Amino acid sequence: MHTHRHLAYRPDIDGLRAIAILAVIVFHAYPRSLPGGFVGVDVFFVISGYLIGGIIFRNLDAGSFSLTDFYARRARRIFPALITVLLGGLAFGWFALLADEYQALGKHVAAGAGFVSNLVLWRESGYFDTAAEFKPLLHLWSLGIEEQFYLVYPLLMALLWRLRANPAYTLLTLAVVSFGGNLYLVHSDAASAFFLPFTRFWELLGGSTLAYVHFRRATAKPLTSTRHQLQAVAGMLLLAAAVFVLDKDKDFPGAWALLPTLGALLLIGAGQGTWVNRRLLASRPMVFIGVISYPLYLWHWLLLSFGLILRSGEPLHHRAAVLVAAALLLAWLTFRYVERPLRFGAPELQRVKLLALWSLLACAGLLGLTVYRADGLPERPALADVRLKIDRDPPRLAADGYRSNGIAKELFQGKFRPGEDFFQLGDLPKDQPLTAVIGDSHGNMLYQGLATATARPETVINLGRGSCLPFVGVDTIRKNGRSASCQPFVGNAIDFIARTPEITTVIIAAYYKQYLDGGMTLRRTQTGESPGAAGLFRIGLSDTLERLLRANKFVILSLDNPDMDRTVMTACYSLLRPLLPRSPDSGCQIPRSVHERDQALARGLIEEAAARFPDKVRLFDPATVLCDAQYCYAYHKADLIYRFDGNHLTVKGAVRVAERLLAHPDGIRTFARAP
Template sequence: MRTHRHLAYRPDIDGLRAVAILAVIVFHAYPRSLPGGFAGVDVFFVISGYLIGGIIFRNLDAGSFSLADFYARRAKRIFPALITVLLGGLAFGWFALLADEYRALGKHVAAGAGFVSNLVLWRESGYFDTAAEFKPLLHLWSLGIEEQFYLLYPLLMALIWRLRANPAHALLSLAALSFGGNLYLVHSDTVSAFFLPFTRFWELLGGSTLAYVHFRRAAAKPSTSLRHELQAAAGILLIAAAILVLDKDKDFPGAWALLPTLGALLLIGAGQGTWINRRLLASRPMVFIGVISYPLYLWHWLLLSFGLILRSGEPLHHRAALLIAAAFALAWLTFRYVERPLRFGAFGLQRLKQASLWLMLAATGGLGLTVFRADGLPERPALAGVRLKIDRDLPRLAAEGYRGNGIAKALFQGEFKPGDDFFQLGDLPKDQPLTAVIGDSHGNMLYQGLATAAARPETVINLGRGSCLPFVGLNTVKKNGKSAGCQPFVGNVVDFIAQTPEITTVVIAAFYKQYLDGGVTLRSTQGGGSAPLTASSSAPLAASSSAPLAASAAELFRTGLSDTLERLVRANKRVVLSLDNPDMDRTVMTACYSLLRPLLPRSPETGCQMPRAGHERDQALARGLIEEAAARFPDNVRVFDPAAVLCDAQYCYAYHKDDLIYQFDGNHLTVKGAVLVAERLFARPDGVRTFAHAP
């Protein structure tokens, strides 16, 4: 630590760094214990602005300021630990992450190496974005803001100094503009106010303004007056208020960010001679933590995030303390064996070190970009064991086979879509009844199980189109605004089944939830309008005046199902309405597919399942509509519930014995999972008439 000291060294500022990093760590590890701990980053911003501003002012005054020297010093300070952590994340991710997770990590490694993490995260923040806790490099947003600030700030100060203008006026004016932009944006777009650099620059500018005041007044000497003591006490109280009172539900930064920012400014401005600064902040334990605070900041969230990924988002509890202890150890090792040798040492090696650091950072960013562009390297050897359990491509006939089939031509009318359509139909057997499966991709999934479990697979035929609810008179519009082209295809399929006497049983299966909760838009082809948005699928069946859009989706669903059943029953078909399988949360599947999964015991605590009550809530609206429709045709229509085999009284499971039975998306079963469901559906020799409503 002595090698860090220079004439202006203040141990109390290292202690203040310790306060900031400890607040952030406790917030990340135990968020309920310190809900505003994230404000520690704002304290870091002030410290950075103060220290870097002071260096720049001293060098400008001495006539020795050099941009090349400034950025060389920043590189030596920032690059070594950053490169180490980025490479460590990529190495661990190679073994622990699936392709799409590793792809996202690669993008964030490249963004971190380019100091644009805040901008990438800003663009990602949206409805479809992965939860923040599953982004191991989320915390690099603050480093991006700092380095973007230091791209502009030295140039501006050098220009102002050359023009002999007053830096304080410029700093205060820019800080006021930045703070005003923050106040304006935080109420209309909190995400932008949080991640965009201009709305956070005022905190760094505040520290720089204080540095200029101290530079002009030479006020770095110890201060012991009562005013300074009270100032230090006020500063520590403001920071304490920030980390205890703030929480993630408040509009932040906004005016709330004044608490940690002013607190840090007051503490630094009080000088190192006050009791709080001298006895508390400058104590040896606090200084030690402050000295390793930068690598500690980089390591702690990487480890906690990987821990959360491996536990499917379940609380880490005591494991968080173990991971934090590991972060402290890695931070010290990084400081001792990576940072210090590269920052200091023989002068003659400095240029070589500088060039090496820039090349290594560029190579690390390039490696992350390669992982991203290679879609997370799904074929890497580390995933070999997992790939055996994943049905990535369900069997489909070749496009030419569809086009050469006369029945297919009639149904698809020349618009077969290899990426969306599921069609299994050869020469129809004449010696026994056939079962036809209609639906979207979930129908195709169930077909795989039925065809595998059937004594004669050729007696089960599959007709369907992805993202198409298999009801007549309904089209669906995908999230990208494009029609799925469900009509006239679905109508043609239902007509074909009705006119084919060999087909005696129809199984209808679909991802009903997405049509009722706004995942895709339902649109009537009969002039009945559409339902562009809906409320939650747990909404009551009877629409209330506060949820007209949900009622619209439910009514379209009800009408389409009723018309489809009437057409099939009129043709003397027996129908099985299969409820949907449980929709596992993505975090559940992350835990299930982790390469460390075999090391974890299968139990409710490991997260490879979901509560059955949650599944029942998800399916409440669809179940009500389906049971209502089935009740109109008691002799021909039965309801089947896959939860009877996929769930027990408490949980629905993503595994069966030693096999994972869900694909990684969490809503499609693997073939093994579909076979489990199909075997239950085929459990009675007399077929569909014996299907009882599953308990």
């Protein structure tokens, strides 16, 4: 019976693991060198499906399969390194991370301990989501998918075996359905296709199907025919094509995921006797890396991500090699002194070890949850000497439930995008003057400031959409060539304002620079010759003002806030780091002359339009509160007032601007004197 419990050891599969982990590491450390290295995870899925599937089939055939035994072996295999990395991340984060970063880490520790990281990351994808490089446990999404697969797969195989059904048909059918779901979602909802388990199960099912084929054929001796030699070469070529041809801009997984999946299946299926498998994959260095590939996978991204966080997103360059070397050392130490002692040893101690592992994983998850619930422990001693604080007030975004609001139905016409669309959350107040803000995400942030700064937030409404210049007759095109779907929404919003007598004041605010310097491409909604970005900007603004002024609205044209570049924000964030204390003169500002030069074209076009209507249109310049005569600042007193992208204000930053706007002699009619 014991001879059926495990597959014969194949060192070439450890070598294939080495190729997978090395591809992932190079992609994370030096993404331009190996743009498709992320497909190493897909290779891991195939290997896992093959090895675990083979063990299950042999145990079922021998009559020795036990779910309890299966999950106990999975725990001994997965838990030791995972617990070590989770606790190590929490320990380092205590000293190195800011409160909001530590809170996010706690959330992901809890998700990792519960093997639901993929689902948490899927739900996090949105407008103000943290960049992937700032999530030290991002890579646990793949572990979540694997363990969700193994909650169902052993039960299904045991049932089919009891019914004496051929598992191959079921495995192939499920793989085809899963792959079809992946193809269906990848173009319409790429995040779902990537993170949801069912759209990735086909890769594990492919490996499991191959395991069943080998089990039925009882292939114990190495395969050395010419066909198998060519098959192994073809597998290597497919893997090479995947890591060198694919990149993060491709719709992945989609059909592209066939490259690494088929490559791995061909290599495993070729058998360990072929030249590629025997000489390359089964070589001692490759086997060594493959043996420690699991703890290496867990450690490498944790270290690289922490490095990027401490450098505020600046490239690591040579530091990446040092961190990878540290990950290799930690992986070997984890394998040698944590994983092996807990995974193997005297049988009479296995129950005690298993109970300890479950208890430690639960403790790690509870610690993470505690950190998350405690808002990242902002009062912990490590943060006592931090010079600046991040504004932790979250922006008030329109939630999905508000799509049924009457205004939303009218303006968005069923195409409301939670996280990108902003609007009045309730019905309009009656019999009192209202102010409407229209714009893109910069207008949305100004609305946050106005709604927070005034005692009567219900009298300020927001009718904006991210990445949309709020001018009629003009659409915006993203860098990927797709429309931002600004029209007919913008036109609907302008029409709604024009026919709503309660709305007396309109504020127009946007990230004008990106529409004039090529960050976004402007396109006319009507056919005809395009006069260029500046020409379309001038025409769109003029048409918008004329439509609003015909409806007797008072318009405030808000110029844009200063745009801080990445270097400035890196200097700012150094003031937030417990491990990198510096003084506020470290470059957390830009010369006002730079801001005025950057905004010169937009300002000229806006001033030109306002001059045509001197009695009905006013200009407002946020620089009056964000700058002095020499500099524009990304901080105020003890608060950082810019998000890390350097162009979006935080809520506190937007409140500072809004307070000046509300106090301006030509300010909002709702709150100040009308002209």
